[in-house]
Amino acid sequence: MSAPMPTGLRPVPAVRRAKDRFVQALVCLAFVLAIIPLLAVLWMVVRNGLARFDLEFFTHSMRGIGARDAGGGAYHAIVGTLEQVLLTSLISVPIGLFTAIYLVEYGAGGRLARIVGFFVDVMTGIPSVVAGLFILAFWILALGMPFSGFAGALALSILMIPVVVRSSEEMLRLVPRDLREAAYALGVPKWRTIVRVVLPTALPGLVTGVMLAVARVAGETAPLLLTVFFTDSINHDPFHGPQMGLPLFVFDQAGRPSDTAIDRAWTGALTLILIVMLLNLVARAIAWWRSPAKRGS
Known part of the structure; x- marks a missing residue:
């Protein structure tokens, strides 16, 4: 029986193995500490939100419903949120995508690209209330435009x-x-290379980025407080008149002195989470369907 051939590899020292296990334990502990608050928030929202998670909540508005009255719903706020997020996406996604294409494909570290990147970094840190104040001062007060869902979409676009x-x-x-x-x-032109090669390859990541941005603005309350205003009625026209949104609905109901209003606030928060989750799933399904790997199979 022949002796085993030497491999030239020395055994891992015990100290090194101990350090590796210690770091693994720290990573697992950090993950647990990060996930516990998220699970706690989801549990509280689901547990309290199910109290009014019924058909009436999704088919009725708050028109004619007092602060202490039972019943009522958030249909007007759901319509407002969907329309405002859609308008915000129609404004922001083309501008943001074209800007990113310029920075990566055409700017190449040029002076204009550095200036654009600097202002993008500055805009990233703008507080949401400042965006709302800007649209309030410019769009509503200076130009005389009315409070509307479109004004809220402009603030969210910032x-x-x-x-x-x-x-x-x-x-x-x-x-x-x-x-x-x-x-x-x-011999493919640069613009066609971007359209036919670069964008399809990056499509799943682009969709993920857009959905992160949608989740970022869907729950904003401060810009809507200053630009959309409050209403208990259904308004399907985002360009004329005040229009409710789910963040405003939650804020309004949570400030009312009754348990029924608090239940409506919890259900509104649960509905907002479900809407963002549903939009995320739909976007990921579209990205998977249009991905180069799927079309090539």
Whole structure:
């Protein structure tokens, strides 16, 4: 029986193994500490939100419902939130995506690209109430436009654009340069390479970035307080008149001195979480369906 051949590898010292296990334990502990608050918040929202999670809540507004009255719902706020988030996305996603394409594909560290990147970083740190104050002062007071869902969408766009820019920029930078050079070698113009090669490759990451930005603005209350105003009635037109939103609905109901209003606030918060989750799932399904790997199979 022949002796085993030496491999030249020395056994791992016990001290090194102990350090590795210690670091692994710290990572697991950090994960647990990070996930506990999230699970606690979700548990509280679900447990308290189920009290009014019924058909009436999703089909009725608060028109004619007093602070202490039972019943009523958030249909007007759900419609307002969906329309405001849609308008915000229609404004922010093209601007943010085109800006990211310029920074990655055309700017190449130029002076204008550095200036744009600086202002994007500044906009990332703008407090939400400042965005609302700007639209209130410029759009409503200076130009004389009415309180509306569109005014709220403009304020939310100020918050959403820098998030879309930064997330899209990082996803575009992850696309291998070999794919671009292969397209250039075949004589494909740069704009067509971006449209047909770069964007489809980065599509799953781009969708994830957009959904993070949507989740960022969907729960904002301060900009809506200053631009949308309060209403208990259903308003399907986001361009005319006050329009409620789910964050405003939760804020309004939570401040009323009755248990029925508090229950409506919890259910409104649960509904907002479910809407963001549903939008995320739909966007990820579309990204998976349109991904190059799926189309190539």
